[in-house]
Amino acid sequence: xxxxxxxxxxxxxxxxxxxxxxxxxxxxxxxxxxxxxxxxxxxxxxxxxxxxxxxxxxxxxxxxxxxxxxxxxxxxxxxxxxxxxxxxxxxxxxxxxxxxxxxxxxxxxxxxxxxxxxxxxxxxxxxxxxxxxxxxxxxxxxxxxxxxxxxxxxxxxxxxxxxxxxxxxxxxxxxxxxxxxxxxxxxxxxxxxxxxxxxxxxxxxxxxxxxxxxxxxxxxxxxxxxxxxxxxxxxxxxxxxxxxxxxxxxxxxxxxxxxxxxxxxxxxxxxxxxxxxxxxxxxx
Amino acid sequence: xxxxxxxxxxxxxxxxxxxxxxxxxxxxxxxxxxxxxxxxxxxxxxxxxxxxxxxxxxxxxxxxxxxxxxxxxxxxxxxxxxxxxxxxxxxxxxxxxxxxxxxxxxxxxxxxxxxxxxxxxxxxxxxxxxxxxxxxxxxxxxxxxxxxxxxxxxxxxxxxxxxxxxxxxxxxxxxxxxxxxxxxxxxxxxxxxxxxxxxxxxxxxxxxxxxxxxxxxxxxxxxxxxxxxxxxxxxxxxxxxxxxxxxxxxxxxxxxxxxxxxxxxxxxxxxxxxxxxxxxxxxxxxxxxxxxxxxxxxxxxxxxxxxxxxxxxxxxxxxxxxxxxxxxxxxxxxxxxxxxxxxxxxxxxxxxxxxxxxxxxxxxxxxxxx
Numbered sequence: 001x002x003x004x005x006x007x008x009x010x011x012x013x014x015x016x017x018x019x020x021x022x023x024x025x026x027x028x029x030x031x032x033x034x035x036x037x038x039x040x041x042x043x044x045x046x047x048x049x050x051x052x053x054x055x056x057x058x059x060x061x062x063x064x065x066x067x068x069x070x071x072x073x074x075x076x077x078x079x080x081x082x083x084x085x086x087x088x089x090x091x092x093x094x095x096x097x098x099x100x101x102x103x104x105x106x107x108x109x110x111x112x113x114x115x116x117x118x119x120x121x122x123x124x125x126x127x128x129x130x131x132x133x134x135x136x137x138x139x140x141x142x143x144x145x146x147x148x149x150x151x152x153x154x155x156x157x158x159x160x161x162x163x164x165x166x167x168x169x170x171x172x173x174x175x176x177x178x179x180x181x182x183x184x185x186x187x188x189x190x191x192x193x194x195x196x197x198x199x200x201x202x203x204x205x206x207x208x209x210x211x212x213x214x215x216x217x218x219x220x221x222x223x224x225x226x227x228x229x230x231x232x233x234x235x236x237x238x239x240x241x242x243x244x245x246x247x248x249x250x251x252x253x254x255x256x257x258x259x260x261x262x263x264x265x266x267x268x269x270x271x272x273x274x275x276x277x278x279x280x281x282x283x284x
Numbered sequence: 285x286x287x288x289x290x291x292x293x294x295x296x297x298x299x300x301x302x303x304x305x306x307x308x309x310x311x312x313x314x315x316x317x318x319x320x321x322x323x324x325x326x327x328x329x330x331x332x333x334x335x336x337x338x339x340x341x342x343x344x345x346x347x348x349x350x351x352x353x354x355x356x357x358x359x360x361x362x363x364x365x366x367x368x369x370x371x372x373x374x375x376x377x378x379x380x381x382x383x384x385x386x387x388x389x390x391x392x393x394x395x396x397x398x399x400x401x402x403x404x405x406x407x408x409x410x411x412x413x414x415x416x417x418x419x420x421x422x423x424x425x426x427x428x429x430x431x432x433x434x435x436x437x438x439x440x441x442x443x444x445x446x447x448x449x450x451x452x453x454x455x456x457x458x459x460x461x462x463x464x465x466x467x468x469x470x471x472x473x474x475x476x477x478x479x480x481x482x483x484x485x486x487x488x489x490x491x492x493x494x495x496x497x498x499x500x501x502x503x504x505x506x507x508x509x510x511x512x513x514x515x516x517x518x519x520x521x522x523x524x525x526x527x528x529x530x531x532x533x534x535x536x537x538x539x540x541x542x543x544x545x546x547x548x549x550x551x552x553x554x555x556x557x558x559x560x561x562x563x564x565x566x567x568x569x570x571x572x573x574x575x576x577x578x579x580x581x582x583x584x585x586x587x588x589x590x591x592x593x594x595x596x597x598x599x600x601x602x603x604x605x606x607x608x609x610x611x612x613x614x615x616x617x618x619x620x621x622x623x624x625x626x627x628x629x630x631x632x633x634x635x636x637x638x639x640x641x642x643x644x645x646x647x648x649x650x651x652x653x654x
Contacts, residue, residue, distance in 0.1 A: 011343075015309070044340040045309040067317045068509065094316065096350035097343040247354045 002052065006037045010203050011098075011144070011153050012046040012091060018079075019052040019062065026080045026180050030158040030194045035203075047090045051083060066090050081182045081190045084160060088141055091155070092243040098144035098153065099255045100243040105138035105152055106130050107207045111283055112152065114143050114212045114263070116241040119187075122217030125165040128193050129277060132173060137199040138207065147248070147255040150262065151206035156199050158192040166191040168273075209263045211283060212238065215276070216269045224272060226279050229265035237265075285590040286556075289314035289324075290512050293519075294557060296328060300336050308337075312344045318513040321348020322395030352395045359386055362401065362452050363486070369420040370413075370485035377413065377486050378404040378478045380457065380497065384488040385521075387481060392520035400444065400453035403486075406475055407458040414442060414456060421447050422454050430627040438464035438616065460497055461504060462611045469500060473539035492536035495525040499537075499545035503581075506607025508588055508600060518549055519557045534565050543572035548581050555582050 003024045007014040009031075018024065027036055050065045062079060064071040064086040071089050074082040092100060103116035104127035113130070117123035124140055131137045138154035145152055161169060166178045166189065178191035212234060229237070238256055239245050245252040270276040288310045292299040303311070315321045325345040328334040334342070363383075370377050379387060382398025405413040422445035424432075435443045440459035446452070461469040474497070478487035489497065498521050502514045525533050537546035547569035553559045570578070577584075587599035608617050 013340075042305055044305045044312070044338060046312065046340060046344065048309070048313045067313060094347065095343065096347040248350055249354055249357065251350065 004038075006041045006045070007031065007087075008035050008037055008041060008043065009087075009155065009157060011155065012095070013041065013043055014087060014090075015045040015048045016083075017048075017050050017052060022076060023051065023079045023083055027083075029179050030192050032200055035200065047087075047094070049086065049090070051079070051086070066094070069093075078182055078185055080180055080192070081160075081185045081187075084157070084192070087157070091142060096244050096247055098146055099245065099248055099252055099259075101143035101145065101238060102141065102241045102243060103143040103212075104140045104159075105143045105154070105207075106135040107138060108135045110208075110210075112138075112207045112210045113280065113283075114152070114209060115215055116143070116212065116238060117215055118241075121215060122165075123215055124159055124161055125168055125217070126215045126273075126276065128159045128161060128165070128169055129172070129273065130280065131159070131193075131196055131199065132169075132177075133277060133281075136202055137195045142243075145209075145255055145259055146206070147251050149206075150209070150255070150258050152209055153206045154199075154203050156195050156203045158194050161191050161193060163188040169193065209259055211266060212263050213266045213268050213280070216267075217271070217273075218269050219271050221269060221271050224275050224279065225267060225269040226276075227267050229267055231260050231265070234263075234265035235260045285586075285592065287314055287512055287589050289318060289320060290515070290556070290589070292324065293320075293327065293512070293516050296331055296333050300333055305338075308341050312341060314512065315348070316344065318510055319348075319397050320513050320516065321345050322352035322397060323348075323392075323513075323516065324395070325349040326395040348397075349395055352397050355397055356386060358452075359383060359401070362450070363387070363484075366420060367485055369416045373405075373409075373413070373416065373485060375406050375409040375412075376475050376478050378475060379481075379486050379488050380404050380460070381501075384494060387484075387486075388488050388491075388494075390491075390520075390524055392517065392524065396517075400455050402455045402457060404457040404460065404471075404475065410442070410456070410458045414445075417445055417454060417456060421449065422452075423448055428627060428631060430623060434620070434624075438462055438612065438620075461500055464612045464616050465504075465610060466613045467504065467610060468541055469504075470539065470541045473536075477539075490532070490536065491521070491525045491528055492532040493540070495521040495533060495549075496536045496540050496542050496546055499549040500540070500542050503545040503548045504607065504610045506604045506611070508603055511585070511588060515552070515556060519553055519559070522549070522553055522559060530562060530565050534568055537569060543569045544574065547573040548577070551578070551581060552585060 002017050002019060003021055004015070004017050005024055007016060047066055051062055053060060053062055061073045061075055063073050064082055071086045072082055101114065101116055103114050104123055105115070106113045106127065113135070115123050115127055127137070127140050137156060137159070138152065139156065140159040141157070142155045143152060144155055161178055166181065169178050170176070178193050181189060181191045183189045214229070214237065235256060238260065242252065242256070245256065248255070268276060268279070286294070288307050292311060315324055321344055325334070325348055328337065328345070380402035382393070382396060383401045385393035385396065403413070424443050425446050427443050432443055435441065439462050440457055442456040445454045445456060459471045460474065461467065474489055474493050477490055477493060479490060480487045495518070498514070498518050502518060533546065537543045547566070550559070550561045550566060550569070554561065584599055584603065587593050587595040588603060590596055612620060
C-alpha cells in the first residue's frame with residue numbers, strides 16, 4: 001500500500017509516495033501537522049519523490065528516486081535517515097535559485113549565525129545546543145542565500161545528530177530529547193532533534209546575515225580560540241563549503257562577495273562547550 | 285493526452301493563462317526529467333512571459349538556466365583544451381549534437397544541456413583520433429568485456445572516453461548510426477559538407493544535416509525517456525534549417541539516405557507544432573517511409589505520451605523493439621538479447637557480492653548511546 005503526503009518545508013514543497021506507513025509514522029514525530037500534510041496541497045510542488053519498494057524485486061529494499069534520478073537504496077530500518085539525506089540531495093543537486101552553503105543557520109534577537117563546517121567538527125551538536133538555548137533554527141544543513149537580496153531563507157528540518165552527539169544532548173537536556181534513533185547507518189548511529197516551535201513559526205521569515213563562525217570541537221585543547229578571520233580567507237573558506245558556488249559562477253562570486261562584506265568571520269575551537277556557548281551569547 | 289511540458293512548448297501564453305497549481309507541478313517534474321528547464325527559461329524570456337509565471341516555477345527554470353550557463357562555459361574551456369591535440373589533424377573532426385549546436389551559436393542551444401561531447405571522424409582515421417584523445421587525457425573507464433565488444437563491433441562509436449581528471453565524457457564516432465544496421469545511412473556527405481569553425485581544428489554539420497541527424501536520432505532509436513526534449517530539438521532545428529531552405533533539407537535527407545526519418549519528422553512536427561512543409565517535399569520523401577509506420581507514427585507517439593492509455597506500456601515495448609531492429613537487424617538482435625541477458629545475470633551476481641563486502645567494511649559500529 002502506498003502512503004502519499006506533502007512535506008511543505010519552505011521554501012520547497014516535497015510530494016512523497018512511499019510504501020507502507022513506517023516512514024510517515026516516524027516523520028510525524030519530527031514535523032508538525034502544518035508541515036507534514038496528508039491532504040493534497042493547493043500549492044505547487046517542487047520535488048516529487050518516490051520512496052517505494054520495487055514490487056518486481058525479491059529484496060525488501062526501498063529506492064529513493066526523484067523522477068528517474070536515483071539516489072539510494074535502503075532497508076526498512078534506515079528509511080528515515082535515507083529519506084532525510086535524500087531531501088538534502090534533491091535540494092543540493094537540483095536548485096540553483098539560492099547560493100547554498102553547507103552550514104547551520106540560527107537567529108536570535110536579529111543576530112544571525114552561519115556555522116559552516118566539515119563533518120566531524122561538531123557543527124550539528126553546537127547548532128542543537130544553541131537552538132535549545134533560545135536561538136531560532138533556520139537550517140542545520142543548508143544556508144540558502146538569495147542572490148537578489150542577500151537575505152538567508154530558512155529551510156527548517158530536524159537536526160541530524162550522530163554518535164556521541166546524541167549522548168551529549170540526552171545528558172544535557174532529557175533522555176529522550178533526540179528522537180527516532182537509527183543505528184548502523186554508514187555514518188554510525190543517527191538521531192533527530194525536532195526544531196523548536198519558534199523555528200517552525202518563523203519558517204517563512206528570512207534574515208540578514210551577521211556572523212559566520214567556523215566551529216571545531218577539540219577535546220585536547222585547554223584554551224578556547226575565538227578569533228577573527230580576514231575577509232579574503234573567509235571568502236575562500238565559505239566557497240569550499242558551498243554546494244553550488246561553481247555552478248552559479250559569476251552570480252555565486254557576487255553573492256558570496258556581498259555576504260562576506262556583511263558579516264564578521266570567527267574561528268571557534270573549543271573543548272569547553274559552556275564557554276563556547278557563552279562567547280556566542282555575548283555577540284551583538 | 286499531450287504532456288504538460290510539451291503543451292507549454294506548443295503554446296506558452298495559453299498554458300500560462302490556464303495552468304493550475306497541479307499543472308505547474310507536473311510541468312516542473314517533466315521539464316526536470318526531460319532536461320528542459322533551461323530551454324523553457326529562454327523560451328519564456330524571449331516571449332516576454334517569464335514575469336507572468338509563479339515564483340515557484342521561476343525557481344526551477346532559473347536553476348536550469350544557471351546550470352546550462354555553467355555547462356556552456358565548461359564546454360568552451362574543454363574545447364580550448366582539445367584544440368592543440370587536433371591542430372594538425374589532416375581530416376575533418378566534426379562536432380555533433382549539443383556541442384555543435386552550442387558552438388554554432390544556434391538560438392536553440394541557449395539553456396540546453398547535454399551529457400557529453402560528440403566528435404565524428406572518418407573511419408580510416410578513427411585510430412589516430414583515438415590516440416589524440418588519449419594523449420589529451422581521455423581514457424576508457426570500467427566496462428564489461430561484452431559491452432566493449434558490442435561498441436567496437438556493432439555500434440557507431442568507441443566506448444565512452446572520460447577525462448581522467450576533469451570527468452568530461454567524449455563519444456568518438458565514425459558514423460551517426462550503428463554499423464550493424466541494414467538502414468544504410470551514409471556518412472561521407474556529412475563529413476564532406478561539414479563547415480570548419482573559424483580559428484578551430486573542428487567543424488560542424490550544415491543546419492540541414494544537423495536536422496537530418498536529429499531525425500535519425502529520434503526515429504531510428506529505441507529510447508523514449510527524453511522524447512519531449514528530442515521533439516523540441518527537432519522543431520527548433522527544423523526552423524533553423526528552414527532558414528537555408530526546404531530544398532536543402534530534402535537534399536540532406538537524400539544525401540544521407542535518411543528520407544524516411546525526415547518524412548516521419550515532418551509528419552510529427554506538423555501534428556505537434558503545425559509546421560508548414562510543401563507537398564512536393566513530402567512527396568519526395570514519402571516513398572521511402574515504411575507504409576504501416578507512415579500511418580501509425582502519430583498514434584504511436586500519442587500512446588507514448590499518455591501514461592493513462594491502455595496502449596502506453598505496449599507502445600514502449602514496440603518502440604524499443606522497433607529501434608533495436610532498425611539498429612541491428614533481427615539476427616544480431618536475437619544474439620545480442622541472449623548474450624546481454626547472460627552478461628547482466630553474471631554481472632549482477634558479482635556486483636551483489638562486491639556490494640555485500642563493501643557494506644561490511646563501511647558499516648561502523650554503534651558509537652552513540654551505549
